[in-house]
Amino acid sequence: MTNYLLLALKGCAMGMADVIPGVSGGTIAFISGIYTELIESIKKLGGPSLRLLATLRLREFWREINGNFLAAVFAGLLVAVFSLARAMTYLLEHHPIEIWAFFFGLIVASALLVARDVTRWNAASVVSLLCGIAVAWWITVASPSQTPETWWFILLSGAIAICAMILPGISGAFILLLMGKYQFILNAVSSFDIGILA
Structure with a gap:
């Protein structure tokens, strides 16, 4: 039980990071030591496990996908995400330096x-490092775009x-910001807009 509570807390930290542009939930998963198991478990959501689900062999399906781990995370x-979206918005607005400093520390670690x-x-490996730096720099200087609000x-x-969001070092929230959908999605999360969230 304690193990699942710890996994849920790590998932909570990932969710907090996913709300903040520039911080990756994958980074938090990596720091907290669950990244490899998370990726391996998500990979199992494919052909064999879906066949188990289709034939209603639910216990085997759950075991196959490492369901307890995924459910806890x-x-x-x-x-x-749902409880802290407003809190993170408030902290970014009123205590931006402290919040960005904290998450910068996480990124450095x-x-x-x-x-x-x-x-x-x-x-x-040096070329890969330089390409990663170039892509990261480009993402930080790219300006948010205006995009449609169609489904x-x-x-x-x-x-x-x-x-x-699942890749260490790449922020899904920042991608949403670049695509002009960060505030739109954050508002949908805050107001629990089922249509947009679905």
């Missing part, structure tokens, strides 16, 4: 952890943002 994530896993530097664009924005 995503419960914490959803609680954080995750970068150091990732760097520790690079055991040998060669030309390919297909909201769906597209959500799909791109959720892919970014």
Whole structure:
């Protein structure tokens, strides 16, 4: 039980990060040590597990996808997103320096952890590092765009943002900001607008 509570708290930290442009839930997952298991569990939501679900072998399906782990993490994530969206908006508005400093520290810590896993530097890894720096710099200087509020664009924005949210170092919220949908989605979360959230 304690283990699931800890997983839910880690999910909660991911959810908090996902609300903030510039901070990645994947970064928090990486720092907290659940990133690999999270990716492996999500990968299992495919052909074999869906066949188990289609034939109503629910217990086997749940075991196959590591359901207890995913449920604990995503419960914490959803609680954080829905309960802290307004709080994060308030803190960014009234205490921006402290909040950005805290999340900057998280980003630096995750970068150091990732760097520790690079055991040998060669030309390919240096080129990859430089490409990553270039993409990160471009994302930070790109200006938010004006985009439509039609259902297909909201769906597209959500799909791109959720892919970014699971990658360490890439902020799904910032992608939403660039696509002109950050405030729109944050308002939908705050007001629990089921149509937009769905």
